[in-house]
Amino acid sequence: MTLAAPESTHVRPPGSPGRGPGPGWAPALLVSAGTVAALMWCGVPARDLAAFAAYVGAGVALPGTLVWRALTGGGRTLAEDLAAGLALGYAVEVLAYIPARAAGLPLLVLVPPVAVVCAFLCVPRLWRHWRGAPGRERVPGWCAWALAAVVGYLVAWCVISLYRHPVSSAYVDMPYHLALVGEVKHHVPPTLPSVLGERLSYHWFVYADMAATSWVTGIEPVTLVYRLSTLPMTVAMVVLVAVLGRRLGGRWGAGIAAV
Numbered sequence: 001m002t003l004a005a006p007e008s009t010h011v012r013p014p015g016s017p018g019r020g021p022g023p024g025w026a027p028a029l030l031v032s033a034g035t036v037a038a039l040m041w042c043g044v045p046a047r048d049l050a051a052f053a054a055y056v057g058a059g060v061a062l063p064g065t066l067v068w069r070a071l072t073g074g075g076r077t078l079a080e081d082l083a084a085g086l087a088l089g090y091a092v093e094v095l096a097y098i099p100a101r102a103a104g105l106p107l108l109v110l111v112p113p114v115a116v117v118c119a120f121l122c123v124p125r126l127w128r129h130w131r132g133a134p135g136r137e138r139v140p141g142w143c144a145w146a147l148a149a150v151v152g153y154l155v156a157w158c159v160i161s162l163y164r165h166p167v168s169s170a171y172v173d174m175p176y177h178l179a180l181v182g183e184v185k186h187h188v189p190p191t192l193p194s195v196l197g198e199r200l201s202y203h204w205f206v207y208a209d210m211a212a213t214s215w216v217t218g219i220e221p222v223t224l225v226y227r228l229s230t231l232p233m234t235v236a237m238v239v240l241v242a243v244l245g246r247r248l249g250g251r252w253g254a255g256i257a258a259v
Contacts, residue, residue: 024079024139027148035155035231042163044227051217052228056086059216061232063116064089066129070120074133075243079147081132083239086232089113094205097212101188106215143242143252150238150259155231167226174226180204181221185211206233 039049065085068074075081092112100108120126139147162171179193183200184207192198210224219228238259245258 024141024144027145031148031152031155034152038155038159039163039227042159042227044223048217048219048223048228051219052213052224055213055217056232058117059110059113060089060093061086062089063113064092066116066120066126067092069129069132070126074129074136076137076246077139077243078132078136079139079144079239080243083236083243086236087240090209090233093212094208097208098188101184101208101211106185106212109212110216140252143256146256147238147242147259151235154234154238158231163227167222177207178222178225180207181210181214181225184208185214185221 036049040046061082062085064087065081068085068088069081072084075084093109096112097106097109100106100111120129167174176193180190180200180202183190183193184204188208190200190204190207192200192202206229210221210229213219213224213229214221242252242255242259244255246252246255248254249258
């Protein structure tokens with residue numbers, strides 16, 4: 001007589017490592033699809049969306065994530081790696097753009113991301129950073145949906161309050177921000193757009209990112225300022241606040257509460 005093996009009763013605890021796609025992919029894809037649909041409804045061309053996503057993904061987030069993993073060993077989750085990598089990628093981009101624009105060769109901003117990706121492809125001991133840390137924790141499904149709901153709410157608020165309105169009737173400060181992007185796109189060190197020859201004493205690094213993005217993708221600064229550039233920054237902020245709350249509080253509930 002052959003006895004059947006008893007059915008396993010082991011249940012993997014939420015947030016533990018495992019194989020296969022994690023529960024966070026479905027809400028992330030849903031929010032991404034909704035955001036793309038909303039932006040296209042607000043008049044952003046599909047070409048601009050594709051170029052922006054390609055540059056932020058391959059030129060900012062990817063090299064930033066690889067460097068982040070090499071420096072820290074990687075975060076506890078893929079979401080943490082991507083959000084921290086995006087933030088680091090923005091910092092590298094801005095620091096590369098400033099001397100490139102000052103030298104009159106703004107497209108040299110692409111040298112650092114290309115060099116990073118090539119290094120991580122060609123150096124065998126760096127290959128492991130493409131996969132991330134083994135046994136990485138997964139974000140619980142309920143937490144992924146909660147974060148997606150926060151991001152979805154922010155996108156919906158932007159669409160209702162900002163994006164659906166014509167540029168001519170946008171918030172009164174927006175033309176000033178657009179002027180700063182134009183200034184940093186064409187001059188480094190920048191001067192005050194409204195006063196000829198006056199040094200710009202203002203926090204202008206975010207405008208350097210928009211200027212670099214415009215040079216690389218060909219997207220007009222007005223589209224970046226009024227529609228696109230702040231979205232990935234917002235998503236990264238939401239994820240990193242949740243991760244910080246998780247680490248300080250010891251539970252994902254603390255991370256969601258922090259957001």
